[in-house]
Amino acid sequence: MRTQSQLAMEEADVIIFLMDGRSGLTVADREVAAMLRKVKKPVFYVINKVDGDKVEALATEFYELGIDTYYPVSAAHNHGVGDLMDAVTRAFPKNMVAEEEDELTKIAVVGRPNVGKSSLVNRLLGFERSVANPVAGTTRDSVDTLFTCNKKRYLLIDTAGIRRKGKVSLKIETYSVVDALRSIERADVVLIVINAEEGVTEQDTKIAGYAYEAGRSCLFVVNKWDTVTKDNASMGKFVEKIRMDFKYLAFAPIVFVSAKSGQRTGKIMAEIDALMEQYTKRVSTADLNNVFKEAVESHHAPLATGRRVKFYYATQVAIKPPSFVVFTNQPEGIHFSYERYLTNKFREAFGFSGTPLKLMFRGREKMKK
Secondary structure: OHHHHHHHHHHOOOEEEEEEOOOOOOHHHHHHHHHHOOOOOOEEEEEEOOOOHHHHHHHHHHHHHOOOOEEEOEOOOOEOHHHHHHHHHHOOOOOOOOOOHHHOEEEEEEOOOOOOHHHHHHHHHOOOOOOOOOOOOOOOOOEEEEEEEOOEEEEEEEOOOOOOHHHOOOHHHHHHHHHHHHHHHHOOEEEEEEEOOOOOOHHHHHHHHHHHHOOOEEEEEEEOHHHOOOOOOHHHHHHHHHHHHOHHHOOOOEEEOEOOOOEOOHHHHHHHHHHHHHHOOOOOHHHHHHHHHHHHHHOOOOOEOOEOOOEEEEEEEEOOOOEEEEEEOOOOOOOHHHHHHHHHHHHHHHOOOOOOOEEEEEEHHHOOO
């Protein structure tokens, strides 16, 4: 914990050192206080669970640390918290501004408990940001970490595991599921971590389904690959299994790694960069319609309610994911197979090999709106 405390101090703009007023001053408190004396940042020494006169008297022992100002609070009863937060807010750097998230690549690491997410996060960051524990589900909360790699900025969202609904009996585990889904919603790229020892499970497909439905760019990370018995065809068989079970994510790349040893983990950041480039790509209307016209002329759409389908033009309307509107006389009558055909044509023509695409059909009356 000492190493993690030092890392937290280095990352922070303002530090809150929380101590327990009921337990009294501990050896660990003294050690952390000694570390904080060397920090040239605003530090707020907070004594929690200070509820009554006896506890307030007990809190006086904390003054032996030699600190001038303490903030006695009761988080349970919300006593003193407002004054503390006012003081903390005033200590924020004058030039502190909200992060421009559009300049970041936001990465969510999701998967079932004990697939090695925390170990993978630590490997990507290069230091022990999350404490890995062999007991499934022990890293329960999302932890956001800003980091830089090759002069690019990233926000890594490390989530707790998603368990099968039948096993989610504790409120804290229910929170873990919600937390992971929120992380997916916030992310640009989702790393779907699969345990190579256990193979693809039903819960893996559900997790991937959440990411797909959210329109996120996805990367399958098969972890613990160094622990399984393999032959020359093992990787190919595993890829085939993933493609079979995740047909809706046929475009998502796959990497086989060992977070513990670092095997192939260097490929992950390169894949993330490639996915993000596609996820934010814009195509000019002229180039898009050249491909669109050729696709329509090469393969006509099936009749819709007995009428011939006419297409007018297509345009890109958004990124993250790349989204396109196609104007037609039959917006409700386009068969899903033809939608897939057009999507694949756009994917091939413009290098969208690894990102989801969204295709929408609109009537001619909306062309001028």
